[in-house]
Amino acid sequence: MTQVATTVSPAPSLRAAGLRPGWLVAGFAAVAAAAVAGLVMGPVQLTPLEVVRQLLGLGSDLDARQIAIVEQIRLPRVVLGLLVGSTLSLCGASYQGVFRNPLADPYLLGAAAGAGLGVTIVIVGAAEGATTPALAPLAAFVGALGAVALTYALGTSGGGRASTASLILAGVAVASFLTAMQTYVQQRNQDTIRQVYSWILGRLSTAGWHEVRLLLPYAVVTWVVLLAHRRVLDVLAVGDDEAATLGVHARRSRLIVIIAASLGTAAAVSVSGLIAFVGIIVPHTVRLLAGQSHRVVLPLSILFGGAFLCLADLLARTLSSPAEIPIGVVTAFFGAPFFVLVLRSSRRMGATT
Amino acid sequence: MISCRGVCVTLGDHLVLDGIDLRVERGEWVSIVGPNGAGKSTLLRFLTGAVRGTGDLHLGGRPFGALNRRERALLVALVPQSPVIPIGMRVLDYVLLGRTPHIRPLGVEGPHDMAAVHDALAHLDLLEFADREVTTLSGGERQRVLVARALAQGAPLVLLDEPTTALDVGHQQQVLELIDDLRREHDLTVVTTMHDLTLAGQYAERLVLLDGGRVVVDGPADEVLTEENLASYYGARVRIIQDGGRPVVLPVREQRIHDRTS
Numbered sequence: 001m002t003q004v005a006t007t008v009s010p011a012p013s014l015r016a017a018g019l020r021p022g023w024l025v026a027g028f029a030a031v032a033a034a035a036v037a038g039l040v041m042g043p044v045q046l047t048p049l050e051v052v053r054q055l056l057g058l059g060s061d062l063d064a065r066q067i068a069i070v071e072q073i074r075l076p077r078v079v080l081g082l083l084v085g086s087t088l089s090l091c092g093a094s095y096q097g098v099f100r101n102p103l104a105d106p107y108l109l110g111a112a113a114g115a116g117l118g119v120t121i122v123i124v125g126a127a128e129g130a131t132t133p134a135l136a137p138l139a140a141f142v143g144a145l146g147a148v149a150l151t152y153a154l155g156t157s158g159g160g161r162a163s164t165a166s167l168i169l170a171g172v173a174v175a176s177f178l179t180a181m182q183t184y185v186q187q188r189n190q191d192t193i194r195q196v197y198s199w200i201l202g203r204l205s206t207a208g209w210h211e212v213r214l215l216l217p218y219a220v221v222t223w224v225v226l227l228a229h230r231r232v233l234d235v236l237a238v239g240d241d242e243a244a245t246l247g248v249h250a251r252r253s254r255l256i257v258i259i260a261a262s263l264g265t266a267a268a269v270s271v272s273g274l275i276a277f278v279g280i281i282v283p284h285t286v287r288l289l290a291g292q293s294h295r296v297v298l299p300l301s302i303l304f305g306g307a308f309l310c311l312a313d314l315l316a317r318t319l320s321s322p323a324e325i326p327i328g329v330v331t332a333f334f335g336a337p338f339f340v341l342v343l344r345s346s347r348r349m350g351a352t353t
Numbered sequence: 354m355i356s357c358r359g360v361c362v363t364l365g366d367h368l369v370l371d372g373i374d375l376r377v378e379r380g381e382w383v384s385i386v387g388p389n390g391a392g393k394s395t396l397l398r399f400l401t402g403a404v405r406g407t408g409d410l411h412l413g414g415r416p417f418g419a420l421n422r423r424e425r426a427l428l429v430a431l432v433p434q435s436p437v438i439p440i441g442m443r444v445l446d447y448v449l450l451g452r453t454p455h456i457r458p459l460g461v462e463g464p465h466d467m468a469a470v471h472d473a474l475a476h477l478d479l480l481e482f483a484d485r486e487v488t489t490l491s492g493g494e495r496q497r498v499l500v501a502r503a504l505a506q507g508a509p510l511v512l513l514d515e516p517t518t519a520l521d522v523g524h525q526q527q528v529l530e531l532i533d534d535l536r537r538e539h540d541l542t543v544v545t546t547m548h549d550l551t552l553a554g555q556y557a558e559r560l561v562l563l564d565g566g567r568v569v570v571d572g573p574a575d576e577v578l579t580e581e582n583l584a585s586y587y588g589a590r591v592r593i594i595q596d597g598g599r600p601v602v603l604p605v606r607e608q609r610i611h612d613r614t615s
Contacts, residue, residue, distance in 0.1 A: 014471055014483060016462055017446045140563035228459040234446070235453050241403045246506070247426030247454035292441030295461075 015233075017293035019300070021254040022161040027303030031082065034307035038078040038200040038314050043321060044069055046139040076209050078310055083212065084204065085282075085309025087219045091268075092279020093259040094226045098257045103168060105279040106144070108212075110174035112276075114147025114202065115140035115269040117182040123196050124189045137218055140266035143178070148262050150174050202273035202328035204313045211271040222264030226298060229257050233294040252305050275309070275328045281335045282308055285342050308335070354379045354413060354508055354540040355400065362392075362399055362406035367599075369395045370406060371566035373401075379509070382536060382543040384557035386550060386577070391563040393546040394434065400544070401431045406459035407554040412510065430503035438487045444498050445483040445490075448473055448562050451505035473505040477531065479609045493524035497531065504535060513545040517552060525549070529556045550602040554578050562586060575600050 039055075040046045043218050044066065051070055062070070063298040086107070089248075095104040095111075106112040118139035126133040154170035186196045235243050240250035282305040283297055290296050309327070312334065316327040355377040362370040369392045370430065384392045398404045402417070402425055410417040412428050414502045422430065430451070438447070451473070452466040456504050474480045477497045486500055496516060503511050513532065517525040533556060536543050547553035553560060554574030562570040562577050564586045578600040583589045594601040 014467055014474075016449055016467065018461075019445065082495055085445065231456070231461055232459070234439070234442075235450055237437070237442070238450065239437040241398070241401075242431070242433055242436060244403055244422065245401045245426060245429065245431040246450060247423040249422055287441070292439065 016295075017291060018295050020290075020296075023290050023296070023300055024303075027300050029308075030307035031303050031310075034054035034310035034314075035078050035082065038081065038310050039070055039074050041314055041318060042069075042074065045340075046070065072208060076212055077204055077313065080215070080271070081204050081211050081310040081313040082306035083215055083219050084268045084275065085278055085312075086302040086306035087222060087264045087268045088275065088278040088309070089282035089305025090223065090226055090298060091264040092295050093283035093294070093301040094229075094233070094257050094261040095279070096283060097297075098236065098254050098261070099167060100237065100239075101168065102284065103280070106261075106269070107175065107274075107276055107279070108168055109171040110151045111144040111262050111265050112269055112274055113175040113178035113182065114143035114145070115266040116143070116274055117178050117185070118143030118266070119199065119270050120182050120185050120196050124185060124192050124201065134214065136270035137214060137267045140270035141218075141263050142266075144266040144269070145173055145259065145261040147178055148258060150259075199273045201326035202275040202331075203324070204272055204309075204316075204327055205324070215267050215271045218263055218267030222267070223302065225260035226257065226264070229253065230294045230298045233257065233298075253267050268272075273328070275331055277328075277331045277335050278305055278309055279332075281339045285339060285347060289344050354381070355544070356409075356411040357400075358409040360396075360399060360406055360408035360410065360586065362404055364395065364404065369566050370399065373408070373563075373566070373568055375561060375568060375571075377542060377544060379542055380536070380540055381559060382533070382557045382559060383543075383559045384553040385544065385546045385561050385563060386531060386548075386553050387563035388468040393563055394514055396563065397431070397514050397544070397546055400512055401425070401429055423454045426506065426508070428508055429510045429512060430506040430508040432499045432503050432511065432513040432516060434518065436499060438495075440486075442487055442500075443483065444479060444485050444487055444490070444545055445470065445474070447487050447498060448479075448501045469505050469507065473501040476504060476535065477501040485569050492519045493521075493527065496520060496524070496528050500528070500532060500535070502512040504539070509540070510544070512544045513543065515546055515548060518548060525552060532556075550578055550583070551589075551600070554602070555599050578602055 036048050036052065039051050040048050044067060046062065050060040050062050054062050054067060054070060054208040055075070092105045094110060094117070095106065099109075113254055118141070119136045122133050122135050122139045150172045151167065151174045154174065155167035186193060232248060234246050235246055236250060236253060283301045286297050286300045286304060290300055312330045315325050315334065316325045316330045319325055355375060357373055357375050360373040361368065366483055373396060385396060387393050397405060399406050400410070400412075402422075412420065412425070417425070449462060449466065452462055452469060455466060456462055471480075474483055477500060479494075479497055479501055482494065482498070487495060490498065496519070500516075516528055516532070520528060529552060532543060535541060545553075545557065547557075557574065559572065560570075560574055560577040561568055562582065569586060570582055575595070575598070578593060580588050580591060580593055583591045583602070590605055590607060592603045592605050594603055
């Protein structure tokens with residue numbers, strides 16, 4: 001053992017942790033399957049082949065009404081579901097990485113509650129109108145960032161570094177406080193209470209492309225920033241001091257990731273309401289199945305998060321049609337048992353605890 | 354390689370380092386010894402920039418303050434005493450973390466980095482472990498992985514914080530022999546903190562004894578490891594046995610000394 005190899009043979013198949021093509025294909029297949037299912041199913045059943053042909057511009061047997069249903073009602077909703085689901089999952093995975101805590105998600109850190117308060121104030125102020133006010137993402141972002149900053153400040157106020165326990169406790173306190181304020185604002189304004197309430201429960205109903213257009217620019221920025229940090233997040237996993245000895249500006253990187261994840265969360269929340277669970281369940285499932293590296297977890301969270309929310313929305317609008325179940329209820333009702341199954345069947349159960 | 358003058362570090366209200374002067378030449382192996390709380394680990398952390406202090410520090414002839422984080426990381430590698438091992442991370446990926454200062458901030462590794470990782474794994478006899486998760490390894494294997502990461506980092510100065518504390522005597526020797534081989538082969542400068550004085554004296558060319566945040570003795574092992582020094586700075590009763598020119602520190606019970614002197 002003490003001899004040192006003097007000659008080094010050419011590198012055999014050493015491969016860094018990274019996205020295996022198989023998983024990438026599986027992710028895109030899941031997105032495609034969920035999208036097609038979302039397009040063809042509903043009160044008017046359509047055949048997948050015709051829908052795909054229509055969307056690809058190959059011409060189809062669909063009549064004008066069916067084309068309108070696909071292109072003006074279902075397609076925006078499917079795209080919105082993909083965008084919201086992928087952004088929430090990606091942000092959840094990033095929060096978990098940056099706080100080195102498997103429980104960190106927009107809800108525990110107070111970001112969602114802060115965003116909720118911001119959007120509620122905007123809705124109350126805007127009064128009339130069914131669509132999401134254009135100011136909503138910005139208000140949600142300010143609320144989310146303020147909440148995370150408050151959580152972090154409280155978590156570190158004992159002096160020194162934020163331990164995960166104090167951070168989570170601070171997050172719970174901040175979230176409760178902001179939720180209380182949000183409820184107060186909501187109850188004081190009886191004329192908008194229905195609108196606020198339906199938004200709180202989470203919904204993907206969209207009037208054409210309005211919500212998609214609202215979310216898209218924020219989502220793109222979030223994705224680009226967070227995906228660019230996928231390797232840095234792996235370095236940060238060894239802790240700030242060690243990351244610093246490896247040449248990484250740990251505090252700055254953390255701050256950038258937190259701001260980007262808060263922006264993405266806020267934008268998603270502002271158009272879709274509070275959809276819990278996606279940000280925890282999808283990244284953890286990906287970790288258990290495909291590996292722990294952020295180079296795997298972040299891109300796959302985008303793909304599977306989008307597919308998951310798209311399917312959840314399909315269930316939300318078809319299970320008790322013509323009524324809609326709030327999508328947050330569906331994600332928790334189907335997501336939680338599924339997650340428990342994955343957790344139990346995984347031999348690497350310790351990996352997430 | 355290292356030159357510091359008048360280094361003071363305050364942690365909380367406590368002055369941990371109180372005017373340290375230290376020079377380490379290129380290729381040297383220096384062991385920092387001293388009782389608990391003497392400031393050994395803090396000195397290492399100061400040398401990596403993890404804690405800030407006052408005083409003058411030059412690394413590789415350049416003032417520390419003029420180096421950015423990457424430049425420091427290209428110059429100094431640290432093997433921490435109790436590293437955070439991310440759950441689920443493979444040996445290969447952990448060693449690859451050492452290449453971080455060589456990779457563009459938001460980029461990914463290239464073939465050159467993978468070759469460096471391969472070399473480091475080969476040198477430490479770890480190729481067969483490349484796909485194992487670090488958390489599943491034994492203490493000795495894990496310590497070799499840590500050294501491999503530092504080697505992959507390619508820094509000429511390697512700091513090791515208590516590299517042998519968690520190991521049995523056989524693995525202690527194995528790891529220290531490996532470090533010595535790597536030092537000679539790669540012309541590395543090695544600074545370790547050590548609790549085991551005998552091992553420190555056998556591997557290091559020079560010992561620096563810290564007490565109360567000051568350098569109290571600095572010199573070759575047989576000058577530093579004397580019964581008087583260990584009595585006054587450690588409050589320890591020891592006998593020093595010379596073994597092939599290297600001192601062996603033997604702790605003895607008070608009882609025996611009374612017997613001997615009465």
